[in-house]
Amino acid sequence: MxxxxxxxxxxxxxxxxxxxxxxxxxxxxxxxxxxxxxxxxxxxxxxxxxxxxKLRGAYNKMSRLSETERKRGVICASAGNHAQGVALSAHRLGCRAVIVMPATTPKVKIDAVRAFGGASVDIVLHGESYSDAYAHALTLQDKQGLTFVHPFDDxxxxxxxxxxxxxxxxxxxxxxxxxxxxxxxxxxxxxxxxxxxxxxxxxxxxxxxxxxxxxxxxxxxxxxxxxxxxxxxxxxxxxxxxxxxxxxxxxxxxxxxxxxxxxxxxxxxxxxxxxxxxxxxxxxxxxxxxxxxxxxxxxxxxxxxxxxxxxxxxxxxDRLRFVAERAEVGEAREALFAVTIPEKPGSFRRLCRLVGARNVTEFTYRIKGPEEAHVFVGLTVNGRDDAQKMAQTFERAGYGVLDLTDNELAKVHVRHLVGGPAPRSAQGRSMAENERLLRFDFPERPGALLRFLDALSPDWNISLFHYRNQGGDSGRVLVGIQVPPADKRAFSLFLQQLGYQYTEETDNPATRLFLN
Known part of the structure; x- marks a missing residue:
């Protein structure tokens, strides 16, 4: 009423x-x-x-029931906080509670309800959704003479x-x-x-x-x-x-x-x-x-x-990774771009110089063809206006740019799908011929990426690059570099002088399955 x-x-x-x-x-x-x-x-x-x-409302409702109503018990439908509030309230009041939850409810939530309610609670799993559980709860209410504890409309x-x-x-x-x-x-x-x-x-x-x-x-x-x-x-x-x-x-x-x-x-x-x-x-x-x-x-x-x-x-x-990834975008502290650059040695270095001293949150690139390359870029910015200025900087340099900051598909899926095997030429040769794949730990500080690129021989082409800021002291970077067999010794010297920790992954089984 x-x-x-x-x-x-x-x-x-x-x-x-x-x-x-x-x-x-x-x-x-x-x-x-x-x-x-x-x-x-x-x-x-x-x-x-x-x-x-939720505990407040559930307990206030249940504490006002008559002795007869409490003896018969209460029922609710919930897969979340309301269920836990009813469970604890039932335990404190010595009242039986039937809690109907969808059959798809994660075990951690079922265990939490059981822990709060103990022997006072009967858990019934029914249906695929809250609506299914709610309808079943109403049926059980009628059959068993239970009092329904609504999550909000009471x-x-x-x-x-x-x-x-x-x-x-x-x-x-x-x-x-x-x-x-x-x-x-x-x-x-x-x-x-x-x-x-x-x-x-x-x-x-x-x-x-x-x-x-x-x-x-x-x-x-x-x-x-x-x-x-x-x-x-x-x-x-x-x-x-x-x-x-x-x-x-x-x-x-x-x-x-x-x-x-x-x-x-x-x-x-x-x-x-x-x-x-x-x-x-x-x-x-x-x-x-x-x-x-x-x-x-x-x-x-x-x-x-x-x-x-x-x-x-x-x-x-398990939601924390998703939340952390989206938080910077939500605060307008990260902008995401797709930047198109010429596919030739030095283009990636030039792109990085345009970024300058900004903190890079993500770089993902895979060689695609002989003419141009598409790079997925994440940058730290100071608000939407700053992101727009960065897009204009890319455009003035002659690069095609697409702002993906508000693109849900890009944020949830595309950023993880960039890459894959390198394409083949009309003659059937891989575009990433003589590719060496290495996993680096870059120092998480401005200039670390440019130092890497400046030390790289102009004769070696980057065919794959993936980096995502994880908030640690070092950045985990996967790099594909096309190194001719004759340059094997020079490449070893480059790695030694660079001084970054690395692991070669060229022969990793996962490389052969997904990247070769």
Missing amino acids: AAKHTDYLQRILTARVYDVAIESALEPAHNLSRRLHNKVLFKREDTQPVFSF PDVIAGQGTIGMEILRQHQAPIHAVFCAIGGGGLISGVAAYIKAVRPEIKVIGVQTVDSDAMLRSVQTGRRVTLSEVGLFCDGTAVKQVGRETFRLVRDLVDDFVVVDTDAVSAAIKDVFEDTRSVLEPSGAMSVAAAKAYCAQHKLKGETLVAVTCGANMNF
């Missing part, structure tokens, strides 16, 4: 959450604040016992999440310009907005959605709840196709504005939070930080206080 806006203040003030939840810190983000010229505070919901805010769940807003205003009684909250189904921002607008209505409450999971924004714009056909899964904690009835009503009436962010911006925000706190957020948990940055830039804010609710830290470890 829907509650009046004014009812939520009392619901939040009397919410039972602290039997299991902590009052999370409102922590200053010193580095980010200096960069944005505003005071940024992180509301650290990622430090809750289940590493997300006044008691919303009130539990609203205690976050109550804590923010208690912890920071000075002026606040805006509070940023990620939106999936809308439970978090509904509760936070209900409290803040009742107590300090001058504070803006800003909702955050991703470009590929923006059901709430579209619903508010349309004036009715819309259902998305597909949702993006990078920020899986907010990947909701349809928002709740009650949350839609509250957000429509109480939320001041929305900010939409993309994968690169969220990845950059994860890095920002790590640099300030040494904590790693899940993508959904960093959406509010990405939005605060975008909002500052859009409105040219200075000297204001902004609060970002960092709402979760259930990050899969």
